Amino acid sequence: MSEAAQKQMNPTASRPVRCIVKLGGAAITNKGELESIDEESLRSSCAQLRQAMSHSGAAEKVLGMDWSRRIGDPAEPVVDAESFSEMGGLGLDTNFVVVHGAGSFGHFQASRSGVHKGGLHSTLVKAGFVATRISVTSLNQEIVRALAKEGIPSVGMSPFACGWSTKQRNLVSANASQIIQSLHAGFVPVLHGDAVLDESLDCTILSGDVIIRHLAQLLSPKYVVFLTDVHGVYDRPPTDPNAVLLKEIEVDDNGSWSIVKPALQKGVEISVAAHDTTGGMETKILEAAAIARLGVDVYITKVGTEHSLRALKGDTSWEGWLGTVIRSSK
Amino acid sequence: MSEAAQKQMNPTASRPVRCIVKLGGAAITNKGELESIDEESLRSSCAQLRQAMSHSGAAEKVLGMDWSRRIGDPAEPVVDAESFSEMGGLGLDTNFVVVHGAGSFGHFQASRSGVHKGGLHSTLVKAGFVATRISVTSLNQEIVRALAKEGIPSVGMSPFACGWSTKQRNLVSANASQIIQSLHAGFVPVLHGDAVLDESLDCTILSGDVIIRHLAQLLSPKYVVFLTDVHGVYDRPPTDPNAVLLKEIEVDDNGSWSIVKPALQKGVEISVAAHDTTGGMETKILEAAAIARLGVDVYITKVGTEHSLRALKGDTSWEGWLGTVIRSSK
Numbered sequence: 001m002s003e004a005a006q007k008q009m010n011p012t013a014s015r016p017v018r019c020i021v022k023l024g025g026a027a028i029t030n031k032g033e034l035e036s037i038d039e040e041s042l043r044s045s046c047a048q049l050r051q052a053m054s055h056s057g058a059a060e061k062v063l064g065m066d067w068s069r070r071i072g073d074p075a076e077p078v079v080d081a082e083s084f085s086e087m088g089g090l091g092l093d094t095n096f097v098v099v100h101g102a103g104s105f106g107h108f109q110a111s112r113s114g115v116h117k118g119g120l121h122s123t124l125v126k127a128g129f130v131a132t133r134i135s136v137t138s139l140n141q142e143i144v145r146a147l148a149k150e151g152i153p154s155v156g157m158s159p160f161a162c163g164w165s166t167k168q169r170n171l172v173s174a175n176a177s178q179i180i181q182s183l184h185a186g187f188v189p190v191l192h193g194d195a196v197l198d199e200s201l202d203c204t205i206l207s208g209d210v211i212i213r214h215l216a217q218l219l220s221p222k223y224v225v226f227l228t229d230v231h232g233v234y235d236r237p238p239t240d241p242n243a244v245l246l247k248e249i250e251v252d253d254n255g256s257w258s259i260v261k262p263a264l265q266k267g268v269e270i271s272v273a274a275h276d277t278t279g280g281m282e283t284k285i286l287e288a289a290a291i292a293r294l295g296v297d298v299y300i301t302k303v304g305t306e307h308s309l310r311a312l313k314g315d316t317s318w319e320g321w322l323g324t325v326i327r328s329s330k
Numbered sequence: 331m332s333e334a335a336q337k338q339m340n341p342t343a344s345r346p347v348r349c350i351v352k353l354g355g356a357a358i359t360n361k362g363e364l365e366s367i368d369e370e371s372l373r374s375s376c377a378q379l380r381q382a383m384s385h386s387g388a389a390e391k392v393l394g395m396d397w398s399r400r401i402g403d404p405a406e407p408v409v410d411a412e413s414f415s416e417m418g419g420l421g422l423d424t425n426f427v428v429v430h431g432a433g434s435f436g437h438f439q440a441s442r443s444g445v446h447k448g449g450l451h452s453t454l455v456k457a458g459f460v461a462t463r464i465s466v467t468s469l470n471q472e473i474v475r476a477l478a479k480e481g482i483p484s485v486g487m488s489p490f491a492c493g494w495s496t497k498q499r500n501l502v503s504a505n506a507s508q509i510i511q512s513l514h515a516g517f518v519p520v521l522h523g524d525a526v527l528d529e530s531l532d533c534t535i536l537s538g539d540v541i542i543r544h545l546a547q548l549l550s551p552k553y554v555v556f557l558t559d560v561h562g563v564y565d566r567p568p569t570d571p572n573a574v575l576l577k578e579i580e581v582d583d584n585g586s587w588s589i590v591k592p593a594l595q596k597g598v599e600i601s602v603a604a605h606d607t608t609g610g611m612e613t614k615i616l617e618a619a620a621i622a623r624l625g626v627d628v629y630i631t632k633v634g635t636e637h638s639l640r641a642l643k644g645d646t647s648w649e650g651w652l653g654t655v656i657r658s659s660k
Contacts, residue, residue: 034406035399063453067439067461068468069365076364079442079461084454109397112409120515123393124414130483130517131397131409134475137486138398141471145464153460156467161487163508178493185450185527187460197515 017183017221018095019314021049022212023143024228025103025193027303035105035135037142044304045227046150052312053092053152060091065148094153095183097215098143098190101208105139106132106193110205118201129203132195133160140192147190155187159194159206166206167199176218191215209287216291224291225311226284227303232324233285235259245322249285250329251292257285257326288326298326347513347551348425349644351379352542353473354558355433355523357633365435365465367472374634375557376480382642383422383482390421395478424483425513427545428473428520431538435469436462436523440535448531459533462525463490470522477520485517489524489536496536497529506548521545539617546621554621555641556614557633562654563615565589575652579615580659581622587615587656618656628656 023045030036050062063084067077110116113128120126140156147154157179164174179189193208216224234243248261288298299311301323310316316325353375360366380392393414397407440446443458450456470486477484487509494504509519523538546554564573578591618628629641631653640646646655 063457065457065460066464067442067458068465079439081442081454084443084457085452087453089451090453090456109409112397112411113414121419122415123417123420124411126420126483126516127393127395127414127481128397130395130478130485133485134396134471134478135398137474138471141464141468144467148460148464151457153456155460155463155490156488157491158486158488160485161491161508163492163505163511165511175493178491181493181495181527185532186456197511202515 017097017219018093018223019052019312020097020099020212020215020219020221020224021312022208022224022226023098023100024226024303025101025105025107025208026229027103027227028100028143029103029105029139031104033104034108035138037139041303042143042146045308046146046152048304048309048312049096049098049147050092050150050152051309052314053094053096055091055093062149062151063087065151065153066145068145090151090153090186092152094186094188096188097179097183097219097221098147098154098188099208099212099215100139100143100190100192102136102139102193106136106195106205109135110195115195115203116205118198118203120202125203129195132205133158136192136194140190143192144190147188153187154190155182157182157189157191159191159211160196164194164206164211165197165199166201166204168201169198169204171206171210171214172199174214176215179215180219209284213287213290216294216296220294221296223297223299223314224288225308226288226298226300227308227311228284228300229303231302231307231322232300246324249289249292249324249326251289251326252329253293255289255293257289258329285326292326292328295328295330300324300326346425347427347549348423348553349382349642350427350429350542350545350549350551350554351642352538352554352556353428353430354556354633355431355435355437355538356559357433357557358430358473359433359435359469361434363434364438365468367469371633372473372476375638376476376482378634378639378642379426379428379477380422380480380482381639382644383424383426385421385423392479392481393417395481395483396475398475420481420483420516422482424516424518426518427509427513427549427551428477428484428518429538429542429545430469430473430520430522432466432469432523436466436525436535439465440525445525445533446535448528448533450532455533459525462535463488466522466524470520473522474520477518483517484520485512487512487519487521489521489541490526494524494536494541495527495529496531496534498531499528499534501536501540501544502529504544506545509545510549539614543617543620546624546626550624551626553627553629553644554618555638556618556628556630557638557641558614558630559633561632561637561652562630576654579619579622579654579656581619581656582659583623585619585623587619588659615656622656622658625658625660630654630656 028042109131115128144156196206198204230238251257301307358372439461445458474484474486526536528534560568581587631637
């Protein structure tokens with residue numbers, strides 16, 4: 001458990017969260033194009049989240065909660081206040097937390113300035129810190145709006161603004177009381193990888209994966225879902241035609257992990273994208289393994305598929321389910 | 331002093347902030363038009379802030395810190411990393427805090443749903459809370475970007491995300507440690523009026539003016555500037571051709587206030603816009619008087635004028651200065 005998690009003894013954390021969802025940067029943005037959202041993936045992720053939250057499971061009339069204009073859009077937003085007033089409640093289990101990565105937002109600004117390396121005496125790093133936050137918070141705003149459009153009561157929360165900070169890149173201050181208060185009030189907190197202050201380096205980048213691990217420790221969700229742009233974890237780069245999807249990975253108490261399904265002979269290669277300032281699939285497996293050791297099942301699967309919908313519902317027992325389950329061996 | 335301010339005994343608050351600036355909603359947005367920024371007022375406010383921060387006072391080459399694209403803009407952002415690296419420092423006294431109002435952002439969503447009245451069991455109020463936050467945070471994002479464009483290292487911080495909350499509309503939890511940390515790291519925090527959780531009402535609206543008073547208590551700035559769309563406080567609605575600008579108001583220990591300049595015979599009428607969910611000029615005078623009682627001078631003046639530039643520099647002693655000074659009688 002991280003130092004920051006150990007420090008916190010919040011009694012209100014006792015009510016477990018159903019699911020923490022990671023919307024991977026690669027899943028919801030077009031990684032090759034600067035600051036470009038994959039609108040269809042984002043829309044389908046939000047619609048599936050709503051389905052997973054729905055008590056009835058049936059498709060109901062969705063009342064949107066984004067009542068803002070788009071820049072350049074002359075149309076006034078439509079607010080169906082009467083229908084809202086007539087609803088007895090949302091009919092949703094909103095006990096979810098959403099964390100998203102940066103994808104094509106933030107990475108450009110961070111890597112151009114070296115924010116992840118720290119050193120705020122450098123004017124370039126200071127400017128890069130500001131530029132990185134502008135980029136990642138504008139993505140956060142778009143994701144909050146997309147969720148709100150699906151009638152999910154989402155609230156954006158930046159780790160930097162929440163006072164989260166690191167020391168030598170490890171979380172040392174990460175109070176989750178406002179996240180817990182928001183959950184209790186029926187809102188869905190939406191966090192993101194962010195530029196943060198660091199006690200020894202001045203500043204660094206805090207990745208969405210590290211945030212998820214910390215929240216899993218504090219909130220003890222029933223399961224954690226990573227939505228990504230491939231079906232799960234493979235034994236070699238998924239672009240390799242011989243790549244095999246690892247369906248089940250078990251993690252034991254000392255943190256070492258073994259592949260349960262399918263049976264493989266050879267060692268596992270891991271794809272790491274060189275431009276990814278917070279690490280690629282390797283970081284993801286390590287973070288997922290750390291979560292699994294807490295006794296929380298982790299599902300890694302492809303965004304916008306029937307497999308992602310099942311994962312969000314916590315039901316991956318179907319024979320045809322495609323994805324990677326990482327769980328504790330105990 | 332508010333309950334929230336009394337609770338906080340933060341030793342790092344000892345280093346005084348130079349100035350807290352309120353960018354009034356009426357000053358930087360077009361109040362009659364939904365979610366419309368007054369681009370020229372915002373740009374000039376940011377340019378004047380930079381001038382007020384500048385050590386040299388001379389116009390230097392501005393290196394922008396907004397490296398993001400505009401939606402729909404195909405051009406890649408230009409980052410002059412080399413010039414940044416060559417700078418010894420920013421040459422700016424960044425010990426400022428910016429707080430902005432909502433203007434034509436947020437009010438529509440808040441008043442349509444009654445967020446300020448509370449009651450999250452109502453689906454309409456819950457949706458309105460989400461919609462209000464989307465609107466005010468999108469304005470915050472635009473203001474952070476406008477400041478960053480002027481080379482000011484601005485960081486957006488939402489009071490809701492910072493964990494600020496109220497009880498019966500009075501601030502009870504408003505930790506400023508992250509704001510102080512950010513100032514120490516050389517950043518300019520940018521806060522805003524926000525929808526927040528309320529212990530007794532479930533939720534309400536926290537106005538920018540209340541935020542300023544709280545921060546003035548905690549940070550003891552040298553002065554506070556309110557930038558608005560009129561020259562200051564008048565003895566009657568400023569649209570009245572006989573309206574007289576009140577140039578100097580003194581506040582005594584028991585909170586009552588008197589007009590020092592000019593000498594007036596009659597009582598003072600106050601203009602309050604009915605659609606303003608957080609109160610208009612009356613709230614502003616009361617909040618300004620509360621700040622003045624702390625021994626902090628308050629300057630209320632018109633955005634985008636030579637008077638606002640002088641106010642931001644803390645120099646309102648010029649004979650021709652137009653605005654209202656509110657100070658303690660002691």
